[in-house]
Amino acid sequence: MLIKKHQYWAFVLPALLFIVLIIALPFLIGIYYSFTDSNGLRASFIGLKNYQILFRDVIFLQSLWLTVKFSVVSVLLINLFGLTFALIVTSSDNRFNKALRTIFFMPNLIGGILLGFIWQFIFTSAFKAIASSLNISFFNGWLSDPSTGFWGIVILFVWQMSGYIMLIYVSFLNAIPQNTIQAARLDGANKWQTLLFIKLPQLAPAFTISLFLTLANSFKLYEQNLALTNGGPYRSTEMISMYIYNTAFVNFQQGYAQAAGIILFLCVTLISFLQLALSRRREK
Amino acid sequence: MTKRKVRKYFNIIIFSIVGLFWVYPFAIVFINSMKGKRGVFQNPLWFTKDFSLANFKTAFQALDFAHSFFNSLLVTVGSVILITIISAAAAYAISRVTGPFSSIIYYICAGTMLIPFQSIMVPLLSLFGKVDFLNRTSLIIMNTGLSVSLSIILYYGAFQGVSKSLDEAAALDGAYPFKTFVYVIFPAVSPMTGTVIILNSMKIWNDYLLPSLVINKNGMYTIPLKMYSFFGETNSEWQLALAGLVLSMIPIIVLFLLLQKQVMTSVTEGAIK
Secondary structure (H helix, E strand, O other), rough: OOHHHHHHHHHHHHHHHHHHHHHHHHHHHHHOOOOOOOOOOOEEEEEOHHHHHOOOOOHHHHHHHHHHHHHHHHHHHHHHHHHHHHHHHOOOOHHHHHHHHHHHHHHOOOHHHHHHHHHHHHHHHHHHHHHHOOOHHOOOHHHHHHHHHHHHHHHHHHEEEEEEEEHHHHOOOOOOEEEEHHHHOOOOOOOHHHHHHHHHOOOHHHHHHHHHHHHHHHHOOOOHHHHHHOOOOOOOOHHHHHHHHHHHOOOOHHHHHHHHHHHHHHHHHHHHHHHHHHHHHHHH | OOOOHHHHHHHHHHHHHHHHHHHHHHHHHHHHHHHHHHHHHHHHOOOOOOOHHHHHHHHHHHHHHHHHHHHHHHHHHHHHHHHHHHHHHHHHHHOOOOOHHHHHHHHHHHHOOOHHHHHHHHHHHHHHHHHOOOOOOHHHHHHHHHHHHHHHHHHHHHHHOOOHHHHHHHHHHHOOOOHHHHHHHHHHOOOHHHHHHHHHHHHHHHOOOHHHHHHHHHHHHHHHHHHHHHHHOOEEEEEHHHHHHHHHHHHHHHHHHHHHHHHHHHHHHHOOO
């Protein structure tokens, strides 16, 4: 053994200390919090009451349902766009495709707050201009309506994430050996057949990764939600992260908010274990 | 023209339209940031005769840009340096010493990665609030704690790829593990160090939620925090808000254009591993 025991701990302890102090300890305290009526100053133990109330809380259930709906819709759209973009930019290796790759990826560099403001401008000012010049009322008042407001967040998120997911598909597409594709061509397969029977099966692991990356990210979405609609009108576009934030730091029902936080954790964990189980099963 | 060529040009046209559509949200922000209020109102979709760069001066001052930029830089650089050193060291030890402790630490890292920030923010904030420790330093500490797990796992993979005979050779030359790590093994994984730096910098530079909870003094605001409060003050003076957005986006876009290839490789690596 080259590393002695005390040296081992010198290497490892700082990291452990940070993880325990910033994540593990707050997480454990958080579980306790969720069984109290803490308002940030005083707290007394109330058992499972928070959870019981949560499942009858219309606003919570609405935000949870909205988050689920949002996740499903954006996962489908982002993967559709991401895969299409990946096929476009890998179709041939030239400057034009490299530039496209950069363009598709760019939104992913910008933070959620800035993205939210960019799209707020588009949905209010630009859409209004389109509506009045083409005389179509479809483009009017997107963010002041619950259903178009929802789609506004979806559009923003698809614009942001598609380029990211594209990169994952690109790296798996590039890993397919060229001679497999050429062999299929020689056997008389056309472009669509190669895509369907050669490329897509090889992309299966990329699907799993992208699917769950988008799922987990959409469950945790907060900043885009805040900057674009701020949950409005009337909390109708408030997703679960924003619900937790508002309950904890606007209404100061911290124990109650923490119970919602634990439910969010359970959702994300469930998603991750599903992913693990799925990719294990495929490896067999 | 042959059929093949027609198709090629057809594809280029279609792809260009898709690309333009994707870049248009950025373009429209740039265009309108260079107008007066009237120009934005008349036609927000394209240039108007109403051209002025005065918005940038106003936005620069309102955002207290030099200060905010410095705060963002301080928090990002401070956190990233800590994250890199701490996680590389831990990953090195657990990749070289196999045993129950090392596997436990690895699983702790994998496990804590599952916990969404929103599930711990309330107790984390009350913990730091109780000891009255909410400022840029504690923000750096929290950023580090939140990023160490993923970085350890990334580094762990990289160290596994470095042959242990390198360690042994260094030990034979009389180097202590610490020296071996600093001068031999750490330099050998510098591509991964690049990835860790880029991934964490992007995340921390753009973060809004955590800084908004930790930082409550005006002079300590990072760019996203300042942009959020500035946006509230502009009162639908879109040209000002947009100029502020452009200023806020410039640093990261410039950096990206310089390091494009490295950034995209890092992002892919971070997602797949």
